[in-house]
Amino acid sequence: MKIIRLDEVNSTNDYAKKHCPENDELTVVTAKKQTHGKGRRGRAFLSGEGGVYASFVCPADKLLTLRAAVAVLETLKRFGAAPLIKWPNDILINNKKICGILTETVQNVSVVGIGINVNNDISAVNDIAATLGSENSPDAVFAELCSAFERYIGFPERELIDKYKKSLILGKNAVWNGLSGTMEGITDEGYLILKTVGGDVVAAGGEVDVISFDNHARV
Numbered sequence: 141m142k143i144i145r146l147d148e149v150n151s152t153n154d155y156a157k158k159h160c161p162e163n164d165e166l167t168v169v170t171a172k173k174q175t176h177g178k179g180r181r182g183r184a185f186l187s188g189e190g191g192v193y194a195s196f197v198c199p200a201d202k203l204l205t206l207r208a209a210v211a212v213l214e215t216l217k218r219f220g221a222a223p224l225i226k227w228p229n230d231i232l233i234n235n236k237k238i239c240g241i242l243t244e245t246v247q248n249v250s251v252v253g254i255g256i257n258v259n260n261d262i263s264a265v266n267d268i269a270a271t272l273g274s275e276n277s278p279d280a281v282f283a284e285l286c287s288a289f290e291r292y293i294g295f296p297e298r299e300l301i302d303k304y305k306k307s308l309i310l311g312k313n314a315v316w317n318g319l320s321g322t323m324e325g326i327t328d329e330g331y332l333i334l335k336t337v338g339g340d341v342v343a344a345g346g347e348v349d350v351i352s353f354d355n356h357a358r359v
Contacts, residue, residue: 141290146171152195153253157246160197166290170194170282174255190260192282195253196289203297205229205243206304206330208252210295211288212239213307216256218284219276225308226350227323227332227343231256232309236270252289256281301328313351316343323348 142165149155149171156169173189201207205228212231216223216238223231223238231239242253257271258278272281292300310323314334321336332343 141165141286142167143286144169148173148175150175151253152193153242153244153251156195156197156251156253157244160251166293167197168194168286168289169197172278188260190278191258192254192256192278192285194255194282194285195251197249197251198293200245200248200250201293203300203330204250204252205241206300207292207295208241208243208254208289210300210303210307211285211292212241212254212256213303214288214292215281215284216272219272219281221272223307225304227308227326227348228330230347233270236268238270238272254285256285297328301326301330304330309350314348315351316341316348317346323350 144160144167146152146155146169151174152169152171156167160167160169171193174193196208198204209225209229209231213223213225216231221233221238223233226232229241230237239254239256244251244253257269258276258281259271259274262269262271305326308326310325312323314321314323316332316334319334319336319341321334321341324333324335324340326332327342332348334341334343
């Protein structure tokens with residue numbers, strides 16, 4: 141795996157799309173901080189020093205986001221965390237987001253951006269965000285992430301879906317595209333199955349708001 145290390149960049153995904161669009165070798169761009177980190181649908185992603193910000197450049201794959209999510213899960217577990225997945229690509233600890241994943245396709249390759257809160261300052265959003273804690277090193281987390289990502293990039297699809305599903309938040313009320321229902325499972329393509337009063341609906345894109353049974357808060 142080729143690793144490009146930067147001190148600061150506007151966005152590792154943007155850098156990767158511009159400088160690494162046709163690499164034959166699995167490549168990852170990482171930076172200590174991002175000045176304009178981004179999440180899904182153009183949302184800002186806080187990216188101060190102390191976190192892991194990495195963009196992997198690899199062949200396009202319909203299950204790439206799921207592969208990245210499983211790689212992040214394995215990485216976080218190695219540091220004592222108990223993460224869960226909020227479909228399709230948010231990683232939560234205690235109902236708070238610790239990692240976001242953004243997959244973008246350029247030409248014939250995909251760029252998978254992964255941001256993990258390690259010991260960066262999240263005081264502005266600590267009601268909805270979590271970190272691994274100050275005892276953990278971003279460099280150590282990044283090294284584990286690279287190993288896990290490389291391992292799951294070629295993982296068999298059926299086994300990958302099974303691993304993903306084991307850590308997926310299911311059985312809770314959720315809202316998708318204005319439809320309310322219960323999250324029942326996922327298809328072989330990784331789409332969410334939402335059980336509504338009108339029958340099962342397959343959520344083939346977008347994102348869901350999960351309604352907690354305990355406090356009725358959305359996550």
